[in-house]
Amino acid sequence: MADAFLISSPVNRDDQFSGRWLITSATIGVILVGIWYFVSRMVKGLKSRGGATAASSLPPGPRGLPIVSYIPFLMYNGKNIPLHRKFTHLAAQYGPIFKIRVGSQLHVVVSSPALAKQVLRDNESAFSSRNLPLAIRVWTYGGLDLSCLPMSQDWSFMRKVVLRDVLSNPSLDRCYELRRREVVKALRELVRSGSRKPVGVLELANKMVANATMAMTWGGRDDDGDVDNEEARRLCEEGMALMEKPNVSDVFPLLARFDLQGIGRRAAEVAGRFDRIITSMIQKRFDGKGSLIMERKEDGREVKDLLQVLLENRERSSGAGSPLASITQFKALLLNITPGGTGMVATVIEWAMTELLRCDRAMTNVKRELDDVVGLENLVEDHHLKELKYLDAVVKETFRLHLTVIQREAVQPCSIGGYAIPKKAKVMVNAWAIHRDPRLWEEPTEFRPERFLDSNSDFVYIPFGSGRRMCVGVNLATRLLKYVLASLLHSFDWKLPAGEGGSTVDVSDEFTLIIKKKKPLTIVPTPRLSCPDLHA
Numbered sequence: 001m002a003d004a005f006l007i008s009s010p011v012n013r014d015d016q017f018s019g020r021w022l023i024t025s026a027t028i029g030v031i032l033v034g035i036w037y038f039v040s041r042m043v044k045g046l047k048s049r050g051g052a053t054a055a056s057s058l059p060p061g062p063r064g065l066p067i068v069s070y071i072p073f074l075m076y077n078g079k080n081i082p083l084h085r086k087f088t089h090l091a092a093q094y095g096p097i098f099k100i101r102v103g104s105q106l107h108v109v110v111s112s113p114a115l116a117k118q119v120l121r122d123n124e125s126a127f128s129s130r131n132l133p134l135a136i137r138v139w140t141y142g143g144l145d146l147s148c149l150p151m152s153q154d155w156s157f158m159r160k161v162v163l164r165d166v167l168s169n170p171s172l173d174r175c176y177e178l179r180r181r182e183v184v185k186a187l188r189e190l191v192r193s194g195s196r197k198p199v200g201v202l203e204l205a206n207k208m209v210a211n212a213t214m215a216m217t218w219g220g221r222d223d224d225g226d227v228d229n230e231e232a233r234r235l236c237e238e239g240m241a242l243m244e245k246p247n248v249s250d251v252f253p254l255l256a257r258f259d260l261q262g263i264g265r266r267a268a269e270v271a272g273r274f275d276r277i278i279t280s281m282i283q284k285r286f287d288g289k290g291s292l293i294m295e296r297k298e299d300g301r302e303v304k305d306l307l308q309v310l311l312e313n314r315e316r317s318s319g320a321g322s323p324l325a326s327i328t329q330f331k332a333l334l335l336n337i338t339p340g341g342t343g344m345v346a347t348v349i350e351w352a353m354t355e356l357l358r359c360d361r362a363m364t365n366v367k368r369e370l371d372d373v374v375g376l377e378n379l380v381e382d383h384h385l386k387e388l389k390y391l392d393a394v395v396k397e398t399f400r401l402h403l404t405v406i407q408r409e410a411v412q413p414c415s416i417g418g419y420a421i422p423k424k425a426k427v428m429v430n431a432w433a434i435h436r437d438p439r440l441w442e443e444p445t446e447f448r449p450e451r452f453l454d455s456n457s458d459f460v461y462i463p464f465g466s467g468r469r470m471c472v473g474v475n476l477a478t479r480l481l482k483y484v485l486a487s488l489l490h491s492f493d494w495k496l497p498a499g500e501g502g503s504t505v506d507v508s509d510e511f512t513l514i515i516k517k518k519k520p521l522t523i524v525p526t527p528r529l530s531c532p533d534l535h536a
């Protein structure tokens with residue numbers, strides 16, 4: 001009865017309708033909230049696992065200003081903090097993956113081994129390109145060298161030629177005599193210039209490494225005196241300085257055609273002069289002038305420079321559609337060897353000397369090892385390097401502390417750490433931060449070569465990058481670096497100028513293309529070998 005009454009009453013019918021409506025809405029609401037909760041949990045789970053989903057949100061990051069984006073905060077950040085340190089501070093705030101806008105470009109910075117692996121290895125095809133400064137592209141005939149070319153058949157062919165033939169261990173053995181001559185010549189000049197005079201370590205190392213590299217590259221002919229190596233070295237240094245300069249054209253590509261700072265024009269001038277040097281050298285080889293020094297006088301071992309190796313390879317493969325058939329492409333590849341890593345190797349030598357001067361224990365250990373393995377009556381030779389385990393650890397520890405930010409560009413959209421990385425984004429792996437992360441390294445800011453005597457750390461340690469675009473110069477760089485550093489440490493005792501103590505050595509740094517010492521290291525050498533005539 002009561003029910004019939006309720007049904008027949010219009011007022012009660014409305015009440016009943018609104019009651020049902022409420023129940024239905026509440027049910028739909030609960031279902032929607034449930035779906036939202038389920039989906040958000042799922043996305044969160046995938047993000048935390050770093051799953052490669054089709055993520056839709058960009059990484060977090062600081063906001064910039066209209067048009068000028070984040071540039072003012074990077075350039076004028078109050079304390080003039082260099083870029084690699086600024087990135088490390090931002091990672092502490094936003095996490096191991098964050099984004100910033102620099103001009104019209106999106107930059108994504110990653111600072112953990114897991115994310116570095118996702119960029120450099122797991123998704124290496126997506127991050128296979130580099131967006132390098134305009135001055136580098138000008139210097140490399142419009143981006144024809146190995147570091148600029150996108151991953152392609154030509155790139156893969158040339159990389160194989162370099163790794164298998166040109167910079168392989170047997171090839172570096174064959175040009176040892178050429179680099180040795182330059183290193184011994186520099187040591188001799190230093191002995192003759194008299195001790196107790198302060199020497200700029202970077203300048204000295206640059207000269208030794210550049211002369212040794214040029215000798216290895218094209219010094220294997222008896223008419224190599226025709227080539228003005230001093231001019232070639234100066235041009236490489238000028239070229240490097242232009243590549244390191246911040247350029248508006250790089251951050252606002254639309255303005256590139258105006259070349260507002262004139263960097264492109266100056267790079268073209270310097271590259272043009274350097275091109276004339278290498279063209280004339282290659283021409284001489286084609287003309288067959290001068291004879292190749294094919295034997296070491298002392299033991300009859302074969303000597304062959306890298307240009308010769310490259311030319312022989314070109315001749316062998318020219319019928320097979322080799323990209324090296326193009327003389328411009330050939331010269332671009334030659335550039336990878338010549339100025340390629342010279343500056344980088346010299347910079348690491350300066351950092352190693354700096355750290356050794358600040359750490360008596362490491363300096364004593366490295367000298368003791370040199371005395372045991374090489375002896376005071378001998379000069380360091382290439383064959384000693386394998387036995388110099390502590391020196392090897394010193395070099396590795398220097399790489400750990402003072403390198404580097406690895407740059408790649410996304411050639412297709414991808415997801416990293418659960419975030420969307422759009423095509424054309426510039427992705428930077430802050431290896432400097434990974435190499436100093438207290439969760440990965442004990443006493444991370446301490447110079448302790450001993451940590452490398454018995455350890456092997458995969459993505460925790462990446463001074464030469466990783467994957468198919470990893471540095472092709474690893475062999476040459478490490479052999480030359482150890483040879484020059486060991487020779488300097490073995491032939492001389494190095495002291496700070498009067499009044500300066502080890503703990504006062506300045507270690508402030510700056511970010512250019514590489515991480516450099518802000519204040520050059522100047523120290524005083526004293527010859528220490530029992531017979532200084534060894535350098536004669």
Ligand code: HEM
Nearest residue numbers: 146147336337340341344464465466469470471472473477
């Ligand atoms: C201390 C010395 C050096 C260091 C620390 C160093 C480091 C690096 C790094 C981090 C990369 C990027 C790798 C990546 O993207 O995963 C690279 C690429 C490269 N390096 Fe080095 N490098 C050094 C010396 C050299 C030398 C001496 C040469 C030449 C003989 C050289 C030639 C190259 C080339 C051609 C590439 C580009 C490879 C490609 O994209 O396929 N490097 N290097």
